[in-house]
Amino acid sequence: SQTIHQWPATLVQPVGSPLSLECTVEGTSNPNLYWYRQAAGRGLQLLFYSVGIGQISSEVPQNLSASRPQDRQFILSSKKLLLSDSGFYLCAWSVYSQETQYFGPGTRLLVL
């Protein structure tokens, strides 16, 4: 069966520091991968998605970037964090674009 991992689970970072969040999927090949952000009391906003290695689509202009160095690895990064980057970051995968998305456990980021 497929599983999706995210780490770290919780992160507290100062403003201006760099960020790297990692997501990995097991049990499937060439998945579509997604990064979402959930601000406090809000729904989910799609940040990035990837249909293959090195292929990244950005949904909203922001302080963040994403990379997919391996088939089942998706990384969310920032060079300098802003206070507004605080939130709950969720990674998801699907077999194809039109198929169901399955979510990881999330990373809670607090920028101080």
Add this chain to the structure above:
Amino acid sequence: AQSVTQLDSHVSVSEGTPVLLRCNYSSSYSPSLFWYVQHPNKGLQLLLKYTSAATLVKGINGFEAEFKKSETSFHLTKPSAHMSDAAEYFCVVMDSSYKLIFGSGTRLLVRP
């Protein structure tokens, strides 16, 4: 453009009584619709999905939802609430680009 509206931000029920979480969607075609549940500080778990097959969809943990095209609704129901059902529930529509559009969420409180 597709959109989804969750009509109640909070719903409170007593344990053992029925649950109704309301969702209306807007779409120019027959959409794929989903309900996800999120327990505190956890990722999202798929409850059920509708993809133009049977209009009454059964999901996990006793939940079901009925697709009503005439009312553009996809309400989530459960005959008898359990304490473990307390969580936030998201109604989601897949847009024509296969991206997920999330509702703002309904927080379900179950009273003992």
